[in-house]
Amino acid sequence: MILKGRVWKFGDSISTDDITPGRFFHLRSNLPELAKHTLEDVREDFAKNVKKNDIIVAGKNFGLGSSREHAARVFKVLGVSCIIAKSFARIFFRNCINIGMPLIELKEVDKINDGDILEIELENGIIKNQTSSESYKFLQLPTFVLNIVKHGGIEEVIRKFGNIEV
Amino acid sequence: MGKTLIEKIISENVGRDVASGEIVLVRPDIAFVQDGTGPLMINEFQNMQFKEIKAHKTFLFCDHAFPSPRKELSNTQKQMFKFAEKYNSKIFYACEGISHQIIYENYAVPGNIITGADSHTCSLGCLGCLATGMGSTDVAIAFGLGKVWMKVPETIKVKLEKTLKTGVTAKDVILCFIGKIGADGAIYKALEFTGSFIKNTTMEERFTLCNMAVECGAKTGIVPPDEITLKFLKERNREVDISSLTPDENAEYSQMIEIDVSEIEPVVACPHRVDNIKKVKELDKVKVDQVFIGTCTNGRISDLRMAAEVIKRQKKSSWVKFIVVPASKEVYKQAIKEGLIDIFLDFGAMVLPPGCGPCVGTHEGVLADGEVALSTQNRNFKGRMGNPNSEIYLASPLTAAASAITGYITDPREFL
Numbered sequence A: 001m002i003l004k005g006r007v008w009k010f011g012d013s014i015s016t017d018d019i020t021p022g023r024f025f026h027l028r029s030n031l032p033e034l035a036k037h038t039l040e041d042v043r044e045d046f047a048k049n050v051k052k053n054d055i056i057v058a059g060k061n062f063g064l065g066s067s068r069e070h071a072a073r074v075f076k077v078l079g080v081s082c083i084i085a086k087s088f089a090r091i092f093f094r095n096c097i098n099i100g101m102p103l104i105e106l107k108e109v110d111k112i113n114d115g116d117i118l119e120i121e122l123e124n125g126i127i128k129n130q131t132s133s134e135s136y137k138f139l140q141l142p143t144f145v146l147n148i149v150k151h152g153g154i155e156e157v158i159r160k161f162g163n164i165e166v
Numbered sequence B: 001m002g003k004t005l006i007e008k009i010i011s012e013n014v015g016r017d018v019a020s021g022e023i024v025l026v027r028p029d030i031a032f033v034q035d036g037t038g039p040l041m042i043n044e045f046q047n048m049q050f051k052e053i054k055a056h057k058t059f060l061f062c063d064h065a066f067p068s069p070r071k072e073l074s075n076t077q078k079q080m081f082k083f084a085e086k087y088n089s090k091i092f093y094a095c096e097g098i099s100h101q102i103i104y105e106n107y108a109v110p111g112n113i114i115t116g117a118d119s120h121t122c123s124l125g126c127l128g129c130l131a132t133g134m135g136s137t138d139v140a141i142a143f144g145l146g147k148v149w150m151k152v153p154e155t156i157k158v159k160l161e162k163t164l165k166t167g168v169t170a171k172d173v174i175l176c177f178i179g180k181i182g183a184d185g186a187i188y189k190a191l192e193f194t195g196s197f198i199k200n201t202t203m204e205e206r207f208t209l210c211n212m213a214v215e216c217g218a219k220t221g222i223v224p225p226d227e228i229t230l231k232f233l234k235e236r237n238r239e240v241d242i243s244s245l246t247p248d249e250n251a252e253y254s255q256m257i258e259i260d261v262s263e264i265e266p267v268v269a270c271p272h273r274v275d276n277i278k279k280v281k282e283l284d285k286v287k288v289d290q291v292f293i294g295t296c297t298n299g300r301i302s303d304l305r306m307a308a309e310v311i312k313r314q315k316k317s318s319w320v321k322f323i324v325v326p327a328s329k330e331v332y333k334q335a336i337k338e339g340l341i342d343i344f345l346d347f348g349a350m351v352l353p354p355g356c357g358p359c360v361g362t363h364e365g366v367l368a369d370g371e372v373a374l375s376t377q378n379r380n381f382k383g384r385m386g387n388p389n390s391e392i393y394l395a396s397p398l399t400a401a402a403s404a405i406t407g408y409i410t411d412p413r414e415f416l
């Protein structure tokens, strides 16, 4: 799997309340509407201008807070192809994997800037920064987890096999 | 090699020895959703073409925004009601209280594995359960297949020693702990609480500690069950054998953290981060517009007793909107019996029906622009109480009550 897109850069501790604020609770059953408000209190232009295949790059503990899976799903609705962060909050991590959103933990996120173009070789664990001509290595997801992502999410796995195996 | 309590619970559940780091499929004893995560769970249950519920016990709670403030939510709550009826699951549809509190009062027993589509499911670690929050899809799988995937977490041993000073509570302890290790200090790990302080805590204090485990990123917090746990279970006719639920002496922990709780002072978490901890004394110039006592963190009877003790015979600050929400109907009835609700009403509080109340910013107390809230809840993220142009401080019920009197963040020891 090769992913290529423009970087949207965020800082540390982006919470699920930042991604899908509680005041839009009533839009949770209307994901396309909810997605229009993604990260609106952090960066107002994000949901309007994000393009298909764009990549989120963030600092520590991305997605901390509530279990609302909507916070993972809105990124998929907006066409985001991958999320890279120094670290992820646990439930957000699960939610992304389960909906087939690739995640990468990377130490060097500080070297990546907003607007950079990245090319990611998911299986080889390599990110090429086409803007700065740097490249970074990352540790692959465990096989079980990577398989869910490759199938496009756990829903697809269950529809296909009727079960999950580790 | 010995096992941590978490490794023991998972080994017992899967029927073989497991160690931290492994990915396993577990069979949850209890799986549940609430009205913020339930509708998506139902969609996923249908998308995955499940025909029946295979999990042992399943619940749907309407606690976050109930009774509903708007039609979109009324509709999705109705959808939950119909799902519960169709698949013979149990729904709580009459302000019975917050999911975690109801499971604590009525269902969980030590050694259970509990997966809830709510991040504070970790609260039930207070009963010696492996309880952890997951998303709606995960819980749909738990409902439909009766199992979920899980990584066996490493455990951090948290030794809490000695006793608290007057005016200091379990909430101050867990806030200090989170301030110390940071909001990402325990990502993917479990916290096991032990030490002489734990040996003398009440079940309700343990609940508060485990409730906030997720605020430092932990998968769960757990207190190994003991005499105190057994006494609680006996009173509720839920006694079980806990003899196998002790961590081994030679268990391997990823980290050991010791805290002398006698050194802790009343503290608050300042906006907009739970790990932004300061002593109450340093903040007495901060004016508050709204004080909220309640939530799964601090809406139990002991919390209401503490707050009532501080405010009785006092006058509320003229500008403070003071909201009290019992965590469950059981707590509410007990508070009525003890005369606590009278004390709150006479003081000028708004006592709202059991549930999450204003905690998640959807109804009952959304803040105005520029307002400051002092709340006993567990999160102060920007916008959490419905308005990104407001600020939330987190504190104990004692500090919250004292601040409702003065209208400024106030050290409760002035009123004890």
Ligand code: SF4
Binding pocket: B063, B064, B098, B099, B118, B120, B295, B296, B297, B355, B356, B357, B359, B360, B377, B378
């Ligand atoms: S009281 Fe607040 S933190 Fe607890 S379950 Fe309800 S919304 Fe979540």
